[in-house]
Amino acid sequence: MGRAEERRARQRGGHRSAPGASAPTAAGTGHRAAARQSGPKKGLLRRLFTWKKILGTFFGLCLLVIGSFIVLYMVVQVPQGNAEAQSQSNVYKYSDGTTLARVGAVNRETVDLSKVPKPVQHTFVAAENKSFYSDAGVDLKGTTRGLLNTALGRGKQGGSTITQQYVKNYYLSQDQTVSRKLKELVISLKVDRQMSKDDILAGYINTSYYGRGAYGIQAAAQAYYRVDASKLTVQQGAYLAALLQAPSQYDWAVASDTGKKLAKARWNYVLDNMVEQKWLSASKRQAMEFPVPKDPKSAAGLDGQKGYLVKLANDQLAAQLMKQNNLTKSEADAAVDGKGWTITLNISKSKQADLETAVKAQLTSKLDAKKRSVDGNVQAGAVSVEPKTGRIVALYGGKDYYKHYISNATRADYQPASTFKPVILAAAMQEAAETQDGKPIDANTIYDGTSGRPVKGSDIAFSPPNEDDADYGNITVQTAMNKSVNSVFAQMGVDVGMTKVLNVASKLGMDTDGVQAVPAQTLGSMGASPLEMASVYATFDNHGKQVSPSILKSAEQSTRTVKLDSPIGDQVISREAADTVTSVLTGVVDDGTAKTSVRDNSARDGQQVAGKTGTSDNNKSAWFTGYTPNLVTSVGLFGEDAKKHTQVTLKGATGLIPGTGRINGGGYPAQIWAQYTFSAMGGVSKFDLDTTQGAAVQPTKSATPTPTPTPTPTTEEPTTQAPTTEEATPTPTPTETQSQTTTPTPTATRTTPTPTATETDEGDDPLGQDDEDTGR
Template structure:
């Protein structure tokens, strides 16, 4: 057991220090002060007794750790220093005992200052002798706390005075805890917990499983390094330090000091002679990793971290704080990302992997996919793949960086996948999916400027459907007939379609601005639908204007939750120590779709062939494509979006340079059903399997089609491999991680907060969160 109390002896006995002895200590320190002042020529001795930094004043940088949703699996480590503070009473005894044996064997009985050493330094100063070292643990901590650099006599004196004052104010346990959480151990690790993780993948926390806790032998290796944490940069071979994995000389240094510490452990009563004899030097120190201590942002989840930090900077708790406050604040950030879902997302959407669907593997290097999965009813982003690295381009969304600048390439014209919002607006308006529309191959719409005489020409259908020229709305949806949906958008009005998309989850849309070659972001929320509609043409109903993969996924989650929209978000909670700093607020807003409307929506979208899953789940979805310029055969953007009752996802497949998708075989026949479709299906099947949910609890309801004459049943029509009906120049993003053209220069100034998870622009009432879909009609 570790002795307790600042008057404890090494053997555990307690002996009170008489007042005379305390006075003698003070006389010694004053003599040392006088000698050093005299030797250095200083006359203002009061300088050394002014207010000095104490542990209460010390703001130690501490690394912030970002975790997956389970709160246990680390995703990334942030901060300029690798430091994780563990309270003294939560540490096991291994490091406490080893550090005392290594650095200050009289720690539990001394008064925080090596008086003899101070006097020796003073005498050397006066006589011109060599500079003196040797410090107690308290002095070493004082040196770090006051940032006392260099080996000077005045520094030595200030260190002693601070240590003396620390010893008067704090218990020995507190001081040892300060020290163990502060000193460097090499490899960028500051503090014993960071060192345990860096060198052994262990922890000093006593509440961890025994097999994961730092052992006495391992702690002795770490405490040996405190003497010289890093190699001398001027003589790395001759003075390599004590890291046993650096070279043979350093290993021998480590072994020699490990033996010294072991002997001290015996002398102090921490080990018996027999225990010491049976203790073996551990050869399990991890190799030196030149990338250790970095934020691990060179992975797909690095983009998640960017969104996490952006989201938190918009909250009341973190808004207006310095740029590095979150990174160096020692926070534990638990994200919404479920590692099982994230693994499935990366396996399917990273088309460079062998795990991706065969249809997209081995394709040209400019191919790029993005995938976002959202939990219906809560808005939690469960999986996010926007690219391979946090320092690279984000093709799934956008976020604010530390300077308030918008970053990302996540907006893409959604094409026919946007028709889900037209359809939702229609069924809300009482239009049955069995209502018939005139659907010829081409059709003029003079009110929207689409005639044979207009530059863009009339609206045309890309493929012929068996129902043409007279198709029910559900048939036109499955066949993705543009003529029908353009007419539907005119019938409903642009404002109603955009309003449905906004309330479902699409927060931003990119508009064409005259004189600007790149589309500009328009925030849809906070403005009236009529005001927003003035920025867009009727082509909005067939997906001409860019939206993000994240927003589209959130829209699908809203439909999956029975028309209950929740804010998509990345953060579940933030804590520091035992204090909860931030926690997600789960709220919902109701789209106003009644049960019959939702049932008709689900029924129609479930008939899309590309949305069929082979795992027994009810599923619904929609594909989409957008052409390159005025081409009718080459596509730049392809989509697949959809949902089950438990999971919603959107997938985009395009190119990094804005060129048309072209297969390795030279074909331009890449469509929503053949590109992103296989990615979406593989992901949905693997993710739902990994979540181990019961599909019977998430069945879709059955529509009744009231006041409607049923149409003869017909097999689901294959989704057409069509492109956009109107010429449009797609934005050409750069592959570099710079600000997207048109994003930073948006109508919304940089740094303007995105809506927090508790805000809603919808006039609908807030309802309680119900993240799951029940069996049967809702």
């Protein structure tokens, strides 16, 4: 082709060719035409996606991510632990260490890592995070995978370290969101720098969920093997560690065959990893057998008497915390409730059972609210204390904590009635008080026992009647205590001075705040609880050293143990005063209002007993508080309207004759006391008394127990006939015929009473009809 033709061809193609360009071939011309058509598009892509731009964008994104993470790291702080993770159950134990109750919204009891055997600690590391002791607290690869899967909505993802799982459990929530995963990453890095590996591991095993409602290794150890975490074996620890992957699926008690195979496989995996990490020898691993867990057991609740025991334990622990840490009552209560305490009580499992059995046999089995509405108003309470240690070894708070929340053992809204009389005598002895005519007051002092006699020396007029308005004439203090003569102790209280009486009562353990120092208090008209009266009589029994009964044996959390105050305090009254009261109170049992239920009980076996009955105004309460050298127990019965919760009479309950059928201290309360005490007291013992006064050292002729004990009071339904009473012409007894002198004699004497009304003696009445009724 010539130059002219080439020029014409270029012109036809719409382009001028550069000088010297060769003429294209047909094929070349076609390719160039195609290139001309695609050229602009390729140039744009090349301009937009150059290697430099791609690398720049990549590094820019990396810088953005790093910068964002730095900002996130600076902004996100390690938060306070969430409430659910910190919530724990309190565990309550009997004195022998067996579990009484576990209480809390979350079944968790945090334990210090030192209480978990080291090989058991290693089972969790082998199961979840073999690099735990060397890593920085996070698994970047696993976390990235988790973030992507979460963002794509693929559900829960594993691969987290132990630190991350701890952070999720303790600081965050279980939500599957990108923001939560990012927070988990940042907090885990910070926690790993701020906490030791042991603290992180402890947090992890204490916050993880193991199934069966158990949070934390201690609750899990109890739930699956019924041992404390400190007693777990490597095999058992490996199973608990395996559970964390799938608690419900791997629970042996409910697992399918497939679930059991998977659980065993996981268990083997844990142990094999331990061998790999040199935490377990191959030979020991080879000899290990799968530790089949025990069947599930329902958590111990607060039914029956448990709630009353737990309530008193909480109250006494809170009182200790208030005193030691300067807390308010509400702050102390909050520090106890659901805070992971392990509280061991002084309650003896066997004595507690004995007390509950006695109440049922002697009282509640005879109550039938369907037949008699008054039976539904009978409430019983009792507290039993060791006088030498102050330990509360048994307590009865009511028929059931879920049915009657008020504990009858600690309620102080009913009158203690004549159980207060020994306090008046103790005050007289302690204060070396004298009668109005200047004679020292002791067990042999003569008083005028005329019913309704106005007391002398009082600015406030007071003329209390005796039970059934009986007149006793001149009688000794010992006889007045035996017969619970109101007029005598009203005069004695004025002779001592009621301010001094109440002061001694306070020292002995009664709450006298706000109680007026008036003569009417001699009838026990202030409120008191069985716990308070047990404290008073335990102090008598302990020779005048104050006893503040305690239900707490120990109280500890994972990080501390509370130092408990000693229940035994100072000498608040002299030993002679206390021992004289004890000596006098043996006469109440051997020759007074408690002789039928206690003295003549066939189970007594010669046991020496001191005690006092009490029946309040209108028979709204009835008491017997008694003791042996080693055991003090106060039993109270209270009339409470079942619906209105107001105080009502006990008369007619259990079928006793309405109107005259009083439930008195020498009846059911003394019967409960006797059955319980003679079963729980152990061997027979005698009082070691430092006194020359009272029935224990100067018994009256009638104080000697009968050679052949009579049976325990009958439990048969009473007849509809009213109890027989004698007219006011009693036949003199040997004691009554002793000559009456105007000065005390070595043996307590009394003149023949001249009753102005019929007189009954509780000690001779199988129904326990008392010869006292205070505060009428």
